[in-house]
Amino acid sequence: MKIGGSTLxxxxAGEVRGRSAVVGAVPVGDRYGTIVAETPFHPLDHTWPDQPADVGTIGGLTVVDCVTGAVAEDEGESERSVxxxxxxxxxxxxxGWSWLVVHVTDAPVPGEEVELVVDAGNRRALSAGHTACHLTALALNAALAGRWRKEPAADxxxxxxxxQTAITSSRILPDGSLDLYRLGKSLRRKGFTTEGLAEELPEIARLVNDRLKEWVAADAPVWIDSPGPELTARRTWRCGxxxxxxxxxxGGTHLSRTSELGSVTATLELSGDGSELTMRTRVG
Structure with a gap:
């Protein structure tokens, strides 16, 4: 294995094509994992698996999955385990660890240098879903601002x-997202009021969607700040x-302007016992 340093x-930056040297291969169950020096593929993040992995081709073979890998740098080359x-x-x-993008295929990838091509349509749909997810979260924060008795961290x-205080899971979907929030004792201790929430939910949803309409119409710029090209660089989504x-x-992918979304609609649903709030976001 020739791996040395994290995958770039x-x-x-929105790239969906590239060419790179193959630096390693690892088994992934009964499939094959290929590691290259630089890739346009977005892998599933194992720590917060919100955005699904990119699909596409590597060396002409279909990439059926794309996962994050890690290897200790102080192990001898013959002893390294991904x-x-x-x-x-x-x-x-x-x-002391190298962080890797592992492209999973059903057959070994041939050659020492390969072309990498991401499915651009699928990427764009996921990018739209992720951009809309952030905007909807911000709009929800604004709509619920009057329900706090204490001063929690601000967005x-x-x-x-x-x-960020109540979320338990987030899933980016093609042209949408699904977010779950826990409305338990911990959140109430932090100052959030749940009384009357069910009755006010339609009005809260209206406020969220009105704000989303304004932000999409504003054609606001969206960009990613990144301190470096390494997979582990701590990137930041920004929107003007x-x-x-x-x-x-x-760490996900995004569109470049809010107007590219066309429209964003959020729906809110409270569980029967009032302990969980579900937000579904749809683009278009």
Missing amino acids: VSYP HLGEDIPVRRGTP GLGHPDFD LPDGEVAIPC
Whole structure:
């Protein structure tokens, strides 16, 4: 195995094609994992698996999955073992480890240098879903701002950050997203009021969607700040909204302007016992 250093990634800049040297191969169950020096593919993040992996081709073969891998740098080349996904034993970005994008195929990838091509349509749909997800979270924070008795951490627009305080899972979908929030004792201790939420939910949804309509119409710029090309670089999503420029830590892919979304609609649903709030976001 010739792996040395973390995989360089070009997907934060929106790239969907590239050519790179093959630096390693690992088994992934009964399939084959190929590691290259630089890739446009976005892998599934094992620590917060919100955005699905890119699909496409590598060396002409179909990429059926794309996962995160890690290998200890102090192990001898003959002893190196690549850990994949949930089997990675250390935190993302731990010093002394190389962090890798592993492209999974049904057959070995031929050649020492390969072409990599991401399915651009699928990427765009996921990017739209991820951009809309961030905007909807910010709009939800604003709509729920009056329900806090205490001052929790604020989001980038100065509203109480309900999204980051209550979220339990987030899933980016093609042209949409699904977010789940826990409304339990912990959230109430932090000052959030749940009384009357069910009755007010239609009005809250209206406020969210009105704000989303304004932001899409504003044609606000969206971009990713990245301190470096390594997979583990701590990237930040930024958007120049009329309310102010906002920043959210994010390792996913995005559109370049809010107007590209066309329209964004959010629906809110409260569980029967009032303990969970579901938000579904749809683009178009």
